[in-house]
Amino acid sequence: MVIAIDGPSGSGKSSTAKGVARRLGLAFLDTGSMYRACAWQAAEDGVSDAADLVALARAADLQVGTDPDDARVRMNGTDVTEAIRLPQISAEVSKVAVVPEVRGELVRRQREIVADTLAGGRGIVLEGRDTTTVVTPEADVRVLLVADPDARVARRHAELGEVVDVAAVSDQVIRRDRDDSTVAAFTEAADGVVVVDSTELTLEQVVDAVVALAGKVH
Numbered sequence: 001m002v003i004a005i006d007g008p009s010g011s012g013k014s015s016t017a018k019g020v021a022r023r024l025g026l027a028f029l030d031t032g033s034m035y036r037a038c039a040w041q042a043a044e045d046g047v048s049d050a051a052d053l054v055a056l057a058r059a060a061d062l063q064v065g066t067d068p069d070d071a072r073v074r075m076n077g078t079d080v081t082e083a084i085r086l087p088q089i090s091a092e093v094s095k096v097a098v099v100p101e102v103r104g105e106l107v108r109r110q111r112e113i114v115a116d117t118l119a120g121g122r123g124i125v126l127e128g129r130d131t132t133t134v135v136t137p138e139a140d141v142r143v144l145l146v147a148d149p150d151a152r153v154a155r156r157h158a159e160l161g162e163v164v165d166v167a168a169v170s171d172q173v174i175r176r177d178r179d180d181s182t183v184a185a186f187t188e189a190a191d192g193v194v195v196v197d198s199t200e201l202t203l204e205q206v207v208d209a210v211v212a213l214a215g216k217v218h
Protein backbone atom coordinates (compact mmCIF):
# COMPACT_ATOMS: atom_id res chain seq x y z
CA MET A 1 0.00 0.00 0.00
CA VAL A 2 1.36 3.38 -1.05
CA ILE A 3 -0.58 6.52 -0.08
CA ALA A 4 0.53 9.86 -1.53
CA ILE A 5 -0.72 13.16 -0.11
CA ASP A 6 0.09 16.56 -1.63
CA GLY A 7 -1.01 20.03 -0.65
CA PRO A 8 0.05 23.59 0.08
CA SER A 9 1.77 24.84 3.19
CA GLY A 10 -0.56 24.64 6.21
CA SER A 11 -3.05 22.26 4.58
CA GLY A 12 -2.32 19.73 7.33
CA LYS A 13 -0.70 17.14 5.06
CA SER A 14 2.11 16.27 7.46
CA SER A 15 -0.20 15.68 10.44
CA THR A 16 -2.62 13.80 8.20
CA ALA A 17 0.07 11.59 6.68
CA LYS A 18 1.45 10.76 10.14
CA GLY A 19 -2.05 10.03 11.45
CA VAL A 20 -2.82 7.72 8.53
CA ALA A 21 0.55 5.96 8.87
CA ARG A 22 -0.06 5.35 12.61
CA ARG A 23 -3.62 4.15 12.04
CA LEU A 24 -2.63 1.70 9.28
CA GLY A 25 0.81 0.74 10.63
CA LEU A 26 2.62 2.17 7.62
CA ALA A 27 5.92 4.00 7.25
CA PHE A 28 5.91 7.78 6.69
CA LEU A 29 7.98 9.99 4.41
CA ASP A 30 7.99 13.80 4.62
CA THR A 31 9.50 14.68 1.22
CA GLY A 32 9.62 18.39 2.12
CA SER A 33 12.10 17.62 4.90
CA MET A 34 14.61 16.57 2.22
CA TYR A 35 14.29 19.92 0.41
CA ARG A 36 14.55 21.63 3.79
CA ALA A 37 17.73 19.68 4.68
CA CYS A 38 19.32 20.80 1.39
CA ALA A 39 18.29 24.42 2.12
CA TRP A 40 19.87 24.07 5.59
CA GLN A 41 23.15 22.79 4.11
CA ALA A 42 23.12 25.56 1.47
CA ALA A 43 22.78 28.15 4.25
CA GLU A 44 25.60 26.50 6.23
CA ASP A 45 27.87 26.51 3.17
CA GLY A 46 26.74 29.97 2.02
CA VAL A 47 25.89 28.73 -1.47
CA SER A 48 22.95 29.71 -3.66
CA ASP A 49 24.02 29.10 -7.29
CA ALA A 50 22.02 26.38 -9.00
CA ALA A 51 25.18 24.39 -9.87
CA ASP A 52 26.34 24.45 -6.23
CA LEU A 53 22.89 23.40 -5.01
CA VAL A 54 22.84 20.47 -7.44
CA ALA A 55 26.32 19.36 -6.33
CA LEU A 56 25.25 19.68 -2.68
CA ALA A 57 22.11 17.57 -3.23
CA ARG A 58 23.99 14.87 -5.15
CA ALA A 59 26.79 14.61 -2.58
CA ALA A 60 24.50 14.77 0.47
CA ASP A 61 24.58 12.05 3.09
CA LEU A 62 20.87 12.53 3.79
CA GLN A 63 19.13 10.19 6.24
CA VAL A 64 15.38 10.55 6.65
CA GLY A 65 13.53 8.56 9.31
CA THR A 66 10.30 6.88 8.23
CA ASP A 67 8.76 6.30 11.66
CA PRO A 68 5.71 8.59 11.98
CA ASP A 69 6.51 9.08 15.68
CA ASP A 70 10.21 9.77 15.21
CA ALA A 71 11.04 10.96 11.71
CA ARG A 72 14.46 12.44 12.41
CA VAL A 73 16.48 14.00 9.62
CA ARG A 74 20.30 13.87 9.46
CA MET A 75 22.26 15.89 6.93
CA ASN A 76 25.95 15.10 6.46
CA GLY A 77 26.21 13.81 10.02
CA THR A 78 24.21 16.58 11.75
CA ASP A 79 20.75 16.02 13.22
CA VAL A 80 18.78 18.83 11.54
CA THR A 81 15.27 17.72 12.58
CA GLU A 82 14.54 20.93 14.47
CA ALA A 83 16.80 23.32 12.53
CA ILE A 84 15.03 22.69 9.21
CA ARG A 85 11.75 24.03 10.70
CA LEU A 86 13.19 27.47 11.46
CA PRO A 87 11.52 30.41 9.60
CA GLN A 88 14.70 31.28 7.70
CA ILE A 89 14.75 27.79 6.16
CA SER A 90 11.02 28.02 5.29
CA ALA A 91 11.75 31.34 3.60
CA GLU A 92 14.67 29.95 1.54
CA VAL A 93 13.57 26.40 0.72
CA SER A 94 11.64 27.20 -2.49
CA LYS A 95 14.83 28.57 -4.07
CA VAL A 96 16.42 25.14 -3.61
CA ALA A 97 13.30 23.22 -4.63
CA VAL A 98 12.92 25.12 -7.89
CA VAL A 99 16.19 23.76 -9.36
CA PRO A 100 15.18 20.87 -11.68
CA GLU A 101 18.32 18.74 -11.06
CA VAL A 102 17.89 19.10 -7.29
CA ARG A 103 14.32 17.82 -7.71
CA GLY A 104 15.55 14.99 -9.93
CA GLU A 105 18.06 13.91 -7.28
CA LEU A 106 15.62 14.09 -4.37
CA VAL A 107 12.82 12.37 -6.31
CA ARG A 108 15.27 9.54 -7.12
CA ARG A 109 16.08 9.19 -3.40
CA GLN A 110 12.39 9.36 -2.43
CA ARG A 111 11.54 6.55 -4.87
CA GLU A 112 14.40 4.53 -3.43
CA ILE A 113 13.03 4.93 0.12
CA VAL A 114 9.57 3.86 -1.08
CA ALA A 115 11.00 0.83 -2.91
CA ASP A 116 13.16 -0.21 0.10
CA THR A 117 10.18 0.12 2.45
CA LEU A 118 7.95 -1.98 0.20
CA ALA A 119 10.73 -4.53 -0.26
CA GLY A 120 10.84 -4.80 3.55
CA GLY A 121 7.17 -5.78 3.48
CA ARG A 122 5.76 -2.47 4.71
CA GLY A 123 3.56 0.12 3.05
CA ILE A 124 4.21 3.86 3.18
CA VAL A 125 2.43 7.20 3.34
CA LEU A 126 4.35 10.01 1.68
CA GLU A 127 3.53 13.67 1.57
CA GLY A 128 4.74 16.76 -0.27
CA ARG A 129 4.00 18.77 -3.38
CA ASP A 130 4.59 16.27 -6.19
CA THR A 131 4.19 12.84 -4.60
CA THR A 132 0.84 12.15 -6.35
CA THR A 133 2.14 13.26 -9.74
CA VAL A 134 5.90 12.69 -9.95
CA VAL A 135 7.32 10.59 -7.08
CA THR A 136 4.66 7.86 -6.92
CA PRO A 137 1.98 8.47 -9.57
CA GLU A 138 1.27 4.73 -9.27
CA ALA A 139 0.29 5.07 -5.57
CA ASP A 140 -2.82 3.13 -4.49
CA VAL A 141 -4.35 6.25 -2.94
CA ARG A 142 -3.57 9.78 -4.13
CA VAL A 143 -4.95 12.77 -2.27
CA LEU A 144 -4.72 16.51 -2.78
CA LEU A 145 -5.35 18.10 0.60
CA VAL A 146 -6.63 21.65 0.34
CA ALA A 147 -7.86 24.26 2.83
CA ASP A 148 -8.85 27.93 2.58
CA PRO A 149 -5.89 30.29 3.04
CA ASP A 150 -7.44 31.71 6.23
CA ALA A 151 -7.66 28.25 7.78
CA ARG A 152 -4.06 27.49 6.79
CA VAL A 153 -2.82 30.76 8.29
CA ALA A 154 -4.73 30.04 11.52
CA ARG A 155 -3.17 26.55 11.76
CA ARG A 156 0.37 27.80 11.14
CA HIS A 157 -0.22 30.53 13.71
CA ALA A 158 -1.39 27.99 16.29
CA GLU A 159 1.66 25.84 15.52
CA LEU A 160 4.11 28.71 15.91
CA GLY A 161 2.51 30.05 19.08
CA GLU A 162 0.75 33.25 19.99
CA VAL A 163 3.97 35.27 20.17
CA VAL A 164 4.14 35.37 16.38
CA ASP A 165 2.06 38.03 14.66
CA VAL A 166 -0.84 36.68 12.51
CA ALA A 167 -0.06 39.17 9.73
CA ALA A 168 3.52 37.89 9.56
CA VAL A 169 2.29 34.28 9.40
CA SER A 170 -0.18 35.25 6.68
CA ASP A 171 2.65 36.87 4.67
CA GLN A 172 4.73 33.71 5.05
CA VAL A 173 1.95 31.35 3.95
CA ILE A 174 0.93 33.51 0.97
CA ARG A 175 4.55 34.06 -0.07
CA ARG A 176 5.36 30.34 0.08
CA ASP A 177 2.22 29.55 -1.97
CA ARG A 178 3.52 31.97 -4.58
CA ASP A 179 7.12 30.70 -4.49
CA ASP A 180 5.97 27.09 -4.59
CA SER A 181 3.60 27.69 -7.50
CA THR A 182 6.67 27.54 -9.76
CA VAL A 183 8.07 24.47 -7.99
CA ALA A 184 5.40 21.88 -8.70
CA ALA A 185 1.81 21.88 -9.94
CA PHE A 186 -0.01 20.92 -6.76
CA THR A 187 -2.90 23.37 -6.67
CA GLU A 188 -5.04 21.45 -9.16
CA ALA A 189 -5.73 17.75 -8.74
CA ALA A 190 -4.22 15.61 -11.49
CA ASP A 191 -6.35 12.83 -13.03
CA GLY A 192 -7.22 10.19 -10.46
CA VAL A 193 -6.24 12.36 -7.49
CA VAL A 194 -8.99 12.80 -4.87
CA VAL A 195 -9.40 16.30 -3.43
CA VAL A 196 -10.03 16.44 0.32
CA ASP A 197 -10.91 19.88 1.66
CA SER A 198 -9.86 20.11 5.30
CA THR A 199 -11.15 23.66 5.95
CA GLU A 200 -14.14 22.49 8.00
CA LEU A 201 -12.70 19.18 9.21
CA THR A 202 -10.76 18.19 12.31
CA LEU A 203 -7.49 16.32 11.85
CA GLU A 204 -9.25 13.14 12.99
CA GLN A 205 -11.90 13.57 10.28
CA VAL A 206 -9.28 14.12 7.57
CA VAL A 207 -7.41 10.99 8.69
CA ASP A 208 -10.74 9.10 8.62
CA ALA A 209 -11.36 10.30 5.06
CA VAL A 210 -7.96 9.11 3.80
CA VAL A 211 -8.21 5.79 5.69
CA ALA A 212 -11.65 5.27 4.07
CA LEU A 213 -10.11 5.81 0.63
CA ALA A 214 -7.40 3.27 1.48
CA GLY A 215 -10.12 0.82 2.55
CA LYS A 216 -11.61 0.90 -0.95
CA VAL A 217 -8.34 -0.30 -2.50
CA HIS A 218 -7.92 -4.03 -3.41
Ligand code: C5P
Pocket residue numbers: 009031032033035036093094097127128129130131176180183184
Ligand atom coordinates in the same frame (compact mmCIF):
# COMPACT_ATOMS: atom_id res chain seq x y z
O1 C5P B 1 6.07 20.41 3.12
P1 C5P B 1 7.02 21.51 3.54
O2 C5P B 1 6.33 22.82 3.70
O3 C5P B 1 7.87 21.15 4.70
O4 C5P B 1 8.00 21.64 2.30
C1 C5P B 1 9.03 22.57 2.29
C2 C5P B 1 9.31 23.03 0.88
O5 C5P B 1 9.91 21.99 0.11
C3 C5P B 1 8.10 23.48 0.07
O6 C5P B 1 7.79 24.83 0.35
C4 C5P B 1 8.54 23.26 -1.36
O7 C5P B 1 9.31 24.36 -1.81
C5 C5P B 1 9.48 22.07 -1.24
N1 C5P B 1 8.87 20.77 -1.60
C6 C5P B 1 8.87 20.40 -2.93
N2 C5P B 1 8.40 19.17 -3.29
C7 C5P B 1 7.93 18.32 -2.36
C8 C5P B 1 7.91 18.69 -1.00
C9 C5P B 1 8.38 19.95 -0.65
O8 C5P B 1 9.28 21.18 -3.77
N3 C5P B 1 7.50 17.10 -2.74
